[in-house]
Amino acid sequence: MSLTNAPETLPRGKPPVHPVDEVLPAPRLFVLGLQHLFIMYAGAVAVPLIVGGALGLPTSTIGLLVNADLFVSGIATVIQSVGIGKIFGVRMPVVAGATFTVLSPMIVIAQQYGLPAVYGAMLCSGVFGLLIAKPFSMMVRFFPPLVAGTVICVIGLSLIGADVSLIAGDNPAAKNYGQVSHIALAGLVMLLIVVITRVFRGFISQIAVLLSIVIGSLVAWPMHLLNFSSVHGSKWIGFSGFFRFGHPKFEAAAIISMCIVMLVTYTESTADMLAVSEMVGKKLAPSDLARGLATDGLSAVLAGFLNSFPDTAFAENVGLVGLTKVRSRWVVASCGTMLILLGILPKIGQVVANVPGPVIGGAATVMFAMVTAVGIQTLHKTSFDGNHNLLIVAVSLAAGLLPAVQPNFYEHFPNDFQVIFGSSITSTVIVVFTLNLVFNHWTRRPKGESAVSVAVREGAVAVNVPDDGAPQAT
16 A cells, blocks of 8 residues: 555556546545544534534534534535536545624524524525535636735734634633643643654655544543543434424525625635635636535535535635645545534534533644645746735735734624624735736726736736746746
């Protein structure tokens, strides 16, 4: 068995298989898929836990929401990686999970109109997403490395702090908040990832994150951070059914809010898919993006029926692809299969859920930082000489990081404004997209500058310098 991720030598006459399409041996698919599962699980279940808690739902009902969330997430992940014809699936290693953008609108709609109105609006937003997936995907040509790199940087920077609650705790006022032992445990996991990646090669290096989580969990045992009591009390089989909270209701204001959420989700997914495209070395064509976005819309439709939540591409798994260099989409397909099983087998899901927070938090923090590093690498393709690109990046980063540093920054603005600009990723996309148009497209070109020169400045094309010294765009 090969210990590298390179495709096997193919018989003469057959085209080489791209690493994205390579089918690895079953044992490796399982282990590498399990690694993706551990990285994304905490984020995947956070949305139903927060929504259920905010609405005062019974614990048993919240548990069913978690099951439904994992089930739909698994379906969306399998579709994204495997694909369905020319309609669904980006066919890249993209892991789908519940988007945090839906939190505030769902809670507000549920408190005002009830949960049936939430899922009625979700069904409508899903259909809306399916209708606009193709037109939205045509905007990918306006995402050159200048735009994509800036957005990818913000994805990582804005999410690095998202795992603080896993490491330090939820309540800064609590006496046990930020315990040295918990922070040290998270630091140990981060150190293990670095050491294993540096010391080992091949398959062991590729599962550095999973090994670090396992070792970190063993260290957490004598610290009394492992508690599997909830496993005994959970059921073996759990399914939330269809329309558990009643037949959907359709309220105009709720539908509009959820459609805005869908647009925000599309901007986040576009940025994440561009990041994956950079990492795996496979161009993201508009048709690929359209299929990926359509899958997000489909997840909202499924969520409306199954009491779940709309999905988007998970940035922590994007970072994992960059760290491990494992580009096979079939690894992610195996992760999606596991998510489906966890969605209908709550007892097994509880085992994964009981991995200590500091352990998962330490690993996820490295993954988010890895996404930022890919953004910097993407920006490296852009020219910053004799133009305003540096200003574009600076202003966009500032606008995007404001809500990340202070989540209540826009609390006195209208709710719809908060939904859009309260997301670091969405606000960055809007600002950098607009500034790139203003500075690089809507201004009069300097005399003698061609369209190719503009593309080179944005990093949309590469430049080769042959032996005669005359630069040529490729």
